[in-house]
Amino acid sequence: MLELVTWPRNPWSVFDELESLQSDMNRMLTGQPTREVGRSGRAWRRRSTYPLMNVWTAKDGIVIDAELPGADPKDVDIAVQGDELTLSGKVNAVDAAEGETYHRRERPAGEFTRTLQLPFRAEAGAVKANYKNGVLRVTIPRSEEEKPKKIVIEA
Amino acid sequence: MADTQVARKEEQAVERAPHTVNETIYAPDVDISENSECVRLVADIPGVDQKGVEVTVENNVLTVEARAAVEPPEGYEPLGREYAVGKYRRDFTLSNAVDTEGIKARVRHGVLEVTLPKREEVKTRKIEIEG
Numbered sequence: 305m306l307e308l309v310t311w312p313r314n315p316w317s318v319f320d321e322l323e324s325l326q327s328d329m330n331r332m333l334t335g336q337p338t339r340e341v342g343r344s345g346r347a348w349r350r351r352s353t354y355p356l357m358n359v360w361t362a363k364d365g366i367v368i369d370a371e372l373p374g375a376d377p378k379d380v381d382i383a384v385q386g387d388e389l390t391l392s393g394k395v396n397a398v399d400a401a402e403g404e405t406y407h408r409r410e411r412p413a414g415e416f417t418r419t420l421q422l423p424f425r426a427e428a429g430a431v432k433a434n435y436k437n438g439v440l441r442v443t444i445p446r447s448e449e450e451k452p453k454k455i456v457i458e459a
Numbered sequence: 460m461a462d463t464q465v466a467r468k469e470e471q472a473v474e475r476a477p478h479t480v481n482e483t484i485y486a487p488d489v490d491i492s493e494n495s496e497c498v499r500l501v502a503d504i505p506g507v508d509q510k511g512v513e514v515t516v517e518n519n520v521l522t523v524e525a526r527a528a529v530e531p532p533e534g535y536e537p538l539g540r541e542y543a544v545g546k547y548r549r550d551f552t553l554s555n556a557v558d559t560e561g562i563k564a565r566v567r568h569g570v571l572e573v574t575l576p577k578r579e580e581v582k583t584r585k586i587e588i589e590g
Contacts, residue, residue: 356541357539357541357542358537358539358540358542358544359537359538359539360532360535360536361535361536361538362534362535362536367532371505371506371542371569372569373503373568373570374503374568374569374570375568401494403495404492404493404499405492406490407491407493408489408490408491409490411489437505437506437508437528437569438503438504438506438568438569439506439529
């Protein structure tokens with residue numbers, strides 16, 4: 305006979321809270337911000353930030369990678385307005401099938417929205433996005449009128 | 460612990476690995492579910508394609524190893540980093556109920572899905588009541 309154990313939806317939430325309490329205490333005691341590391345050790349940010357992003361910049365634009373494993377590109381909205389980028393959508397919003405019992409649910413699931421302030425006004429019409437292997441890469445060029453202009457000194 | 464439980468051992472793996480190899484290894488987030496036919500393991504491994512994953516079974520330990528291959532954009536300088544890109548690894552102890560010959564795995568959109576069928580003799584069967 306099989307014995308089934310059902311885990312709470314996020315059995316780690318209690319540890320997350322302890323961790324956050326601990327880091328708050330450290331901050332109070334040392335006056336230093338502590339680096340908040342996720343459970344897997346990969347994330348520099350708390351798990352409440354979703355999706356996690358890596359950002360690169362150059363003179364004429366910015367590139368943003370967002371980790372969205374399992375997302376259907378149809379379910380992800382990318383909006384650029386002025387100097388703000390907003391990613392929203394849903395991931396892994398699948399309920400257990402009939403007769404299926406979850407033992408462990410660690411993967412983030414549900415709806416998300418995250419807004420990022422860009423260091424410049426974007427050329428919204430020229431934004432490119434590419435979704436590959438669970439990573440969304442958004443390339444945002446700087447708007448033409450904001451690009452630094454070289455002034456020629458007249459002799 | 461329950462018979463069919465796929466217990467996790469990744470703490471040991473994560474602690475052990477950095478001492479033997481010169482890189483950090485990360486444990487992916489997983490969902491584990493089960494129905495009467497099989498156990499399903501789903502792991503988030505963003506940045507990994509089909510070729511970058513290795514799933515092995517040895518002595519009833521299922522090991523998932525993967526390497527993310529995300530090239531930084533050319534001509535750009537890093538500005539902010541919220542996550543690291545590298546190697547994933549996590550070990551799971553299988554129960555005897557799993558038919559290790561029938562394990563299947565696939566990767567899509569940075570998610571690994573491993574299906575572990577149960578052996579015939581442990582599958583839940585509905586018994587018809589005669590009468």
